[in-house]
Amino acid sequence: QKEVxxxxxxxxxxxxxxxxxxxxxxxxxxxxxxxYRQYSGKSPELIMxxxxxxxKEDGRFTAQLNKASQYVSLLIRDSQPSDSATYxxxxxxxxxxxxxxxxxxxxxxxxxxx
Amino acid sequence: GAGVSQSPRYxxxxxxxxxxxxxxxxSGHVSLFWYQQALGQGPEFLTYFQNEAQLxxxxxxxxxxxxxxxxxxxxxxxxxxxxxxxxxxxxxxxxLTVDTQYFGPGTRLTVL
Numbered sequence: 554q555k556e557v558x559x560x561x562x563x564x565x566x567x568x569x570x571x572x573x574x575x576x577x578x579x580x581x582x583x584x585x586x587x588x589y590r591q592y593s594g595k596s597p598e599l600i601m602x603x604x605x606x607x608x609k610e611d612g613r614f615t616a617q618l619n620k621a622s623q624y625v626s627l628l629i630r631d632s633q634p635s636d637s638a639t640y641x642x643x644x645x646x647x648x649x650x651x652x653x654x655x656x657x658x659x660x661x662x663x664x665x666x667x
Numbered sequence: 668g669a670g671v672s673q674s675p676r677y678x679x680x681x682x683x684x685x686x687x688x689x690x691x692x693x694s695g696h697v698s699l700f701w702y703q704q705a706l707g708q709g710p711e712f713l714t715y716f717q718n719e720a721q722l723x724x725x726x727x728x729x730x731x732x733x734x735x736x737x738x739x740x741x742x743x744x745x746x747x748x749x750x751x752x753x754x755x756x757x758x759x760x761x762x763l764t765v766d767t768q769y770f771g772p773g774t775r776l777t778v779l
Contacts, residue, residue, distance in 0.1 A: 557709075595772070596771060596772050597710065597758070597770050599768070599769075602767070641710075643709075654715055654723060654726065655702075655710075656712065657710050657711070659709050660708075
């Protein structure tokens with residue numbers, strides 16, 4: 554079992570719709586969770602991080618965390634063609650006290666169609 | 668302000684050659700990470716520095732891989748006797764806190 558699992562997609566949604574991206578993780582000790590966006594040929598760019606169970610909203614993006622189910626998701630409202638990219642889920646076992654490695658999933662490719 | 672920079676952006680090496688990849692982190696960021704990203708995969712952790720100390724090198728795939736950050740700023744990832752399976756994008760990231768790692772543009776290494 555991979556440590557962080559994502560459906561590779563592609564996930565196709567029409568412009569203006571809600572895109573829902575999902576991620577599961579195997580390490581129950583994971584404390585912080587990150588969503589990165591990666592355009593083709595570019596480096597990952599942080600969208601959001603979440604530590605606590607529940608929802609965290611930032612503009613059109615909402616991250617949802619359920620530690621009991623070891624599940625984290627990203628919702629993108631009013632999807633735009635510019636949202637078309639690969640979305641990487643990453644987990645980090647350390648909550649505070651210094652940096653530590655991120656374990657990434659393979660990413661989900663999102664396509665927002667006109 | 669300047670972000671993380673990496674050089675070269677592209678490197679082609681013949682199998683068996685040694686290569687050196689450079690990372691300039693964001694000024695003041697004490698933490699520096701190296702990741703390897705194969706085509707169609709997520710980044711995989713290689714090694715982590717806090718200032719000049721290499722605190723975690725558990726992801727380095729073999730003893731052909733070596734990283735250093737002698738003055739706690741610029742870091743170099745060296746790969747000796749390159750193999751075809753070393754072909755990948757090598758990403759450097761720096762951070763001030765555990766919340767955000769800022770990635771550089773990466774170096775795409777192709778080993779022929």
